Each structure stands twice: as C-alpha cells, then as structure tokens.
Amino acid sequence: MHVNVVDGTGAVLKEDQTIVIKHGLFEAIGGPTEIKVPRNAKILDLKGKTIIPGIVGMHNHLHIPRFPDVGDVAAKLYLASGVTTIQTCGAASPNNEIALSNTIEKGMQIGPDIIPSAPFITGKGGNPNMIIPRNEKHLRDTMQHYINQGIKWFKVYRNTNPDDLKVIIDEAHKNNCKVRGHLCSITFEEATKWGIDGIEHGLNSTSDFRTDKTYGICNGGREYMDELIIENPKVKALQQLIIDNDVFLTSTLSIYEASIPNRAYADERTLKAMSPFLLNEYKERRDNFDKSIKDTIRNNRLKRIMQFEYQYYKMGGLLCAGVDAGRYVLPGFGDQRNYELLIEAGFSTPEAIQIMTGNGAKALERSNIGTIQEGKRANFVILNGSLEKDPTIIEKVETVFKNGVGYDPDSILETIEGQFAKE
8 A cells, every 4th residue: 555656557657556466466456545455455555665567577597607507596586686577588508497487387486487498599600509500400400399398489699690590580480489689690670571579689789780791790890889870860760670570679788887897886785696706706807897997988888779779669669678697797686777777778767667577578478467457467576765766776675576475585685695606
C-alpha cells in the first residue's frame, strides 16, 4: 500500500498505489479508494518507496572472460539485484546453463528465470571455443543438437560468414527459434535484411559506417566512432530499416563505461563480491587507467553510443538492456548501472524502466512478465526511496519478488562475499 509504481509500460509514475498479489499474480492495482484490501492479507506499507517490475536482462551471460561458468553465483547476484528473468545471449557452458535453468525452475535453487542459449557461432579467425561451421550440414546439425535440448536462442559473433548467417536464420526460424548478433563481419543492414531478430551493443558494433570494409570480413576503419553525426540521415535510414523489420537492439552501456579511465570504478558492493583473483585483476587495470585518466576519447564515444540508442528508441525502435558482465561489471550490479546510464543518456524514469523490463519481455515474447499489470506474474522489486528523484535508488533494493515470493537481497549477498569468479 501507498507505494509509487513505475509499471514498465512507459506510462508515467503513479503515486500512492495499492497492489494486491494472490497466488503469485497481480490481482488488483489502483489507488487507495479503488482497491479493496482482502481480509487476512499480509500488508506492506511502502510509503515513500518505489516498485518496478522485475528486470528482464537481455544480454546476461553466465560466464565472463577466463571463467566459462559462473552460473551459481551469478544467478544469486542477478536475483539480489532485482533481475528476475535473463536471456543469456550466448553460452560458454551450454549444458551447465540448461541444467541451472531447470534447477531454478524446479525451485531447487534461487535465481532468475533463465532462458538459455546455444554456444556462440562465429567464423574463421574467430574464438576457437565457439562453433565455427565446417559446412552447411555441420551447422544445421549442430543447431538441431541444441534445439532438441530445448534451446530457442542462437547468437552469432563478430567473424560470422554471411552465408552461414543466412543458414542460421533459416534453421532457427524453421524451428521457432531466434537469432541475435554481436556483429562486425556483417553489417546491421545486411543482418536486418536477412531476418536477424536482435542486434547487440548498438553503435559500437555498427560496421555499416566503417571505412574500407570488406564484405563478410571484420575489418575497416572505425573513425565513425569519433566523427559520425548521429542525426545524419544515413544513420536514421539504417535505424528505420531496423525498426521496420522488427529487429530489437540491446543496450549494454555499463560494460562500455568500464573501458573509460575516468569512469571505470568498482563500487563497494562489487569489491565485496569479487574473488581475490578478480579483485587483483581490477586493481591492476585501475592502476593502468590512472595513467591515462585525462583521456576523453572514450567519454565522447559513450555519448555517441547513448545518442544512437536514444534516437532509435524515440523513432519507435524496441530497445532492451543487459549487463554483458565482465571486467569489474558484475551480474545484476551492472544491470542497475545500466539504468543510471540510461537516465544520463536522456531517458525518463518510465522510459528507462520500460527498456529494462517491458521491452525485454516483448522481445522474448513473454506476455506474462515485464510489467506491473493485473493477471501478470508478480515479479517486482521494492526500492527504498523515490527512483524518479534519485537514479541511484535503483541500487537500494529492499526486497525482490519472483512469482509473488519475496527474497532478501542482503541475505543473498552475504552468502557470496568473495565468491564471484573464484578460481
């Protein structure tokens, strides 16, 4: 009762709301005079606090560089941070990912609902621990292997061959599966015209504007990152093409920020959760950053990335968000940081929350999550303060509810101190 609600639809914040939850679903939502509180209900008086939907992480790996499986700890970090659903956007340990998803679904372990992925698919010159197709039969057979295990999402990586991408999209769509891409060898325009479902990282991976780029090869100059005018008609035409073909984009601002010397700082919560190995790695990186603290190039690039995403959203594009955990950007904490960066990019509180919740659910075609609306699953987050007045309130998670069951984030985080990416 008496709570401020940002419902994930993009609608303005509603004050002094009453929400009735029954059997894990939102049963009634409205003002205090509109809603009758059921007899014997457990009542939470949340005056001065904010409720948002459970975050839907759309680029939320269960691995980081050097550590192919951090799923157990990552799942707890995600849940404690208010992330109740993730799509992993490429797997390093696909069998473990599937197993963890099933374990959480059965209630044997806490964590977000996990929508798992097949391993990354790339091309010659790509990372050898990914799938590098030998021929079309090998590619289709490999995809079927994972489809038979219930996988519905495939991700292509930077060196993917154009002909392979056409096969991947064909095989996926024939089996009611989706394809997303961290692109380089293939432009956004090409991938869109061939039927890709989602594209990752935005401007930083847009090879359409590279100079001297060879068709099907990840090469060419990246001067566009420092020179491109985002309002340029060519940029808008590309974005309109993506929008017209119902391709979603996934924003990953927090991981890009981690490469900027004067912004790449880990907060106290992060330092507490990191393993000694990761902590030492962070300190070494931070020492190197301190030597180039006045470098403004990447700051300006971040602004361009933000402008690209803001323009795409305002043109009507489906923009989602995910953490792409790595460096010192941890699962969950990085999702929260994404919110603060979306606000910095110019989005309003309702827009930023929509990007991180309702839009993700729409891209996943999960109509029962992502927004606070009657009949939907009671996945939501209680934040201790007014989110609209202070973006950092996204980090003040009091309770996380998943299917109407409340979890205490502080208790969860206590169990994983020093455990993330432990050797």
